[in-house]
Amino acid sequence: MxxxxxxxxxxxxxxxxxxxxxxxxxxxxxxxxxxxxRPVAPRALAGLHGHNPKHNGILAALPAAxxxxxxxxxxxxxxxFGTTICxxxxxxxxxxxxxxxxxxxxxxxxxxxxxxxxxIGYEGVVGHDVFMGGGASLNRAFVKTxxxxxxxxxxxxxxxxxxxxxxxxxxxxxxxxxxxxxxHTVACNRxxxxxxxLCRWLLLSxxxxxxxxxxxxxxxxxxxxxVRRESVTEAARKLQDEGLIHYSRGQxxxxxxxxxxxxxxxxxxxxxxxxxxxxxxx
Numbered sequence: 001m002x003x004x005x006x007x008x009x010x011x012x013x014x015x016x017x018x019x020x021x022x023x024x025x026x027x028x029x030x031x032x033x034x035x036x037x038r039p040v041a042p043r044a045l046a047g048l049h050g051h052n053p054k055h056n057g058i059l060a061a062l063p064a065a066x067x068x069x070x071x072x073x074x075x076x077x078x079x080x081f082g083t084t085i086c087x088x089x090x091x092x093x094x095x096x097x098x099x100x101x102x103x104x105x106x107x108x109x110x111x112x113x114x115x116x117x118x119x120i121g122y123e124g125v126v127g128h129d130v131f132m133g134g135g136a137s138l139n140r141a142f143v144k145t146x147x148x149x150x151x152x153x154x155x156x157x158x159x160x161x162x163x164x165x166x167x168x169x170x171x172x173x174x175x176x177x178x179x180x181x182x183x184h185t186v187a188c189n190r191x192x193x194x195x196x197x198l199c200r201w202l203l204l205s206x207x208x209x210x211x212x213x214x215x216x217x218x219x220x221x222x223x224x225x226x227v228r229r230e231s232v233t234e235a236a237r238k239l240q241d242e243g244l245i246h247y248s249r250g251q252x253x254x255x256x257x258x259x260x261x262x263x264x265x266x267x268x269x270x271x272x273x274x275x276x277x278x279x280x281x282x
Contacts, residue, residue: 057278085141102119122208218236
């Protein structure tokens with residue numbers, strides 16, 4: 001079985017959001033408010049690839065004063081596929097607010113086997129150990145879908161969390177949802193079929209993407225589910241034969257999402273319900 005730990009790449013690149021970038025972001029937001037009451041996606045901002053911190057659900061839900069206070073401390077980061085943000089047992093120096101990337105939290109055994117305990121996307125942060133007071137990370141945080149995000153120094157986030165204001169409440173609610181996902185993942189991997197597990201895995205990824213395509217080899221999927229590659233191959237073939245997905249050379253295209261949901265166990269619905277109630281603006 002191929003090991004996920006063999007896919008590390010170079011350190012994540014970063015760019016500090018300077019005063020000029022902050023002014024441009026605020027100008028875009030002010031212009032959007034003048035033309036429409038509905039949220040408008042910001043125009044491309046030089047150096048940020050069109051990304052805005054408010055593409056992250058937690059940052060978008062912050063009151064204006066809290067958002068303005070934290071904005072100068074954010075760094076724009078590129079997150080290539082395969083990047084290990086943090087190893088298990090390490091102290092995280094930054095907390096990451098994701099925008100369009102997806103990070104997998106992996107638990108690895110002493111003999112090198114691994115399984116995914118949770119996935120995090122635009123709705124949350126990577127680094128809950130920092131503000132929950134646990135210290136060292138319990139999991140390896142691995143970028144399974146390339147994209148971008150914004151990071152903040154752990155020391156700064158701790159200070160913001162200690163204020164006991166809106167950010168603290170949002171981070172606590174996210175952590176509760178994350179723990180719910182972890183609990184259901186453990187139960188699903190133990191009690192449900194490989195087909196059901198694969199459907200859950202696919203749907204949780206789709207919920208965090210703006211496309212119906214997922215780039216992932218069967219070896220990696222098997223590592224994340226903690227099963228044999230042959231089991232994933234058989235399950236993927238069943239879904240493809242039913243016309244629900246198309247799989248070719250590490251690219252999975254979901255053709256019929258409703259059909260996938262018909263195969264799903266109760267775990268996915270329970271996880272989705274918790275996350276739908278996570279943020280005030282949802």
